Amino acid sequence: MTTTPRRFLVTATPPTTNGDLHVGHLSGPYLGADVFSRAQRMLGHTVLYASGGDDHQTYVVTTAQRLGLDPVELAARCNREITATLELADIGIDAFTSPDDVYRDEIREFFAGLHRAGKLVTRTWTFPYCAETGRYLLEAFATGYCPECLAGTSGAICESCGHPNDVDSLLFAASTGAGDGAVTEPREVEILVLPLEEYRERFTEFYRRRRATMRPHVLRFVDEMLSRPLPDFPVSYPADWGIPVGIDGFDGQVINVWAEMLPGLRHMAGVARARRGPETPSDVWAGDSGFELVQFLGYDNTFYFAFAHLGLAFAHGGLVEPTAIVTNEFYHLDGSKFSTSRRHLIWARDLVGKYGPDNVRFFLALGNPEHQPANFTEAEFLETVRTRLHEPLRALGTALAPHTGRPLPVPEGTEALLDRYRDRMRRAYTLETFSMRQAAETTANLLALLAARAAGDPGLAVAGLRVLASRAAPLVPGLASAIEARYAAAAPGAVPGLADLLPVTV
Structure with a gap:
């Protein structure tokens, strides 16, 4: 379109x-x-x-x-x-x-x-x-x-x-x-x-x-x-x-x-x-x-x-x-x-410096106070980022490691599934329906789906991760760039190495 x-x-x-x-x-x-x-x-x-x-x-x-x-x-x-x-x-x-x-x-x-x-x-x-x-x-x-x-x-x-x-x-x-x-x-x-x-x-x-x-x-x-x-x-x-x-x-x-x-x-x-x-x-x-x-x-x-x-x-x-x-x-x-005058705050530079920009951006987008107040605690931040970002990425890396360097066929129906993700992300990014929460939630859901299916359906995982990186780049630009770099370094059509995509773990 x-x-x-x-x-x-x-x-x-x-x-x-x-x-x-x-x-x-x-x-x-x-x-x-x-x-x-x-x-x-x-x-x-x-x-x-x-x-x-x-x-x-x-x-x-x-x-x-x-x-x-x-x-x-x-x-x-x-x-x-x-x-x-x-x-x-x-x-x-x-x-x-x-x-x-x-x-x-x-x-x-x-x-x-x-x-x-x-x-x-x-x-x-x-x-x-x-x-x-x-x-x-x-x-x-x-x-x-x-x-x-x-x-x-x-x-x-x-x-x-x-x-x-x-x-x-x-x-x-x-x-x-x-x-x-x-x-x-x-x-x-x-x-x-x-x-x-x-x-x-x-x-x-x-x-x-x-x-x-x-x-x-x-x-x-x-x-x-x-x-x-x-x-x-x-x-x-x-x-x-x-x-x-x-x-x-x-x-x-x-x-x-x-x-x-x-x-x-x-x-x-x-x-x-x-x-x-x-x-x-x-x-x-x-x-x-x-x-x-x-x-x-x-x-x-x-x-x-x-x-x-x-x-x-x-x-x-x-x-x-x-x-x-x-x-x-x-x-x-x-x-x-949050209040600067009352010193009730966490400085953004401290949180980002400790955990890295992608982890912070992902969490803040996922729970963004778009329509009602939201609450931040460091414990919830760590739990959410670990379970919805790091664990699925590690599961994907582990499942795809045996296939590294080899081409994998893309299963039938993969593009139709990924088109649903593309369309939903396009809607989340479009001015009239803009929502960081929807973009982050949809990305987290696709990541969980790919991780769950990777062992038995590695072709879907390989194709899906690259599309995810492309469409999630506005949310997590560093992670998206790292994934794209791994794909660019791999032989055409081959599975790239996907370990340690995020430089800061939680």
Whole structure:
């Protein structure tokens, strides 16, 4: 079956550079976007995959303060660590950037253009101000309780339900880093906002057309948001960490880091294009570039991508709009959410460094939190990888060892069986039905079948293992490459040696 070639622009939410990636991060957007990108190239499509460090989050400031570090130095160090971790985990990203002067100029010009076009409006916003910290309560500088689901949260967004909040709606707001008795006073500040309600009809029509490529939780969130007036989205706020607005009348304000992210991703995509596909259109984020935008993110960021960024794209009028927003739910560690700030985590570099990228990628794909939270324990990781990956591979190696170097006939019906695997994997990799879990589960099932049949049906095992390697390459690229290398080294049609395919055993 042939398919029409497509062009995909793939993004993973820029990680906050207040720490390295933990296993919860890796299990989400970064692995998902990598598997999707590898799969589309395997299917004959063009892909650019981009992300970059989210240096201007206020969490960088609060973490640096807690650690006694300079925020600029912390962000630079974390960018280096994250880049190294992605490489260690075999995440084949085309560009992972960090903010520089060119980036900051592009961001300022993007919002200056929207301001000149009258798309941004001025609103008087009331912020609590903490004299003890010298900060307005916003983003990580504020803590309290979500007015929607009542969970404890920071300012701007609730990580539990994904709903936005502001300093007026955040319940029992308190100043981060201040003493228990710290007093705040309300201060009125004129800021720039994007009035999302003005785009209600555009949002409604967009999600009517895109329901097939949005995950159910995203659509439920969209319906919840559209059931009430949409909020104004702050584009600027009073702070000294971030990119200065650079528009008259807004001195002492920086661009909201979540607003910054849209043109920031556009910049990152441009870097990816320059590195991987210089023959493609110069502005791959343009609405007429021919690229389909596929964005991978944690569910807690849904508001920003589903409304704030899309609203900015509507306001701009010339940008590509997302074909799909692919969310993942929370990944828990021993029953509680992974958390960098609480140090409840396993660093991705430690797990991958100990057990190798293929073992980690296989497990994280197999139990991926696509539609509901999942839980990680090292004991379950070891048991699953041993029983569903290593033991079948060892059984295949043992059963086929007596046939090494000899040709084996392929039994009748083998191709029909393997075509079922190919078709199911194609469905798991296709945008409209993308599922790492399905791809990993189907691969594990075929591996178990081949291992069980290998002694009496070695021809099936030999043919099946090579097809498995080809189709499972987006999930376990190192293993797939090792299998292909063994087949390439063997005489044509002969059984290759298949011992010790995974360099790290568990």
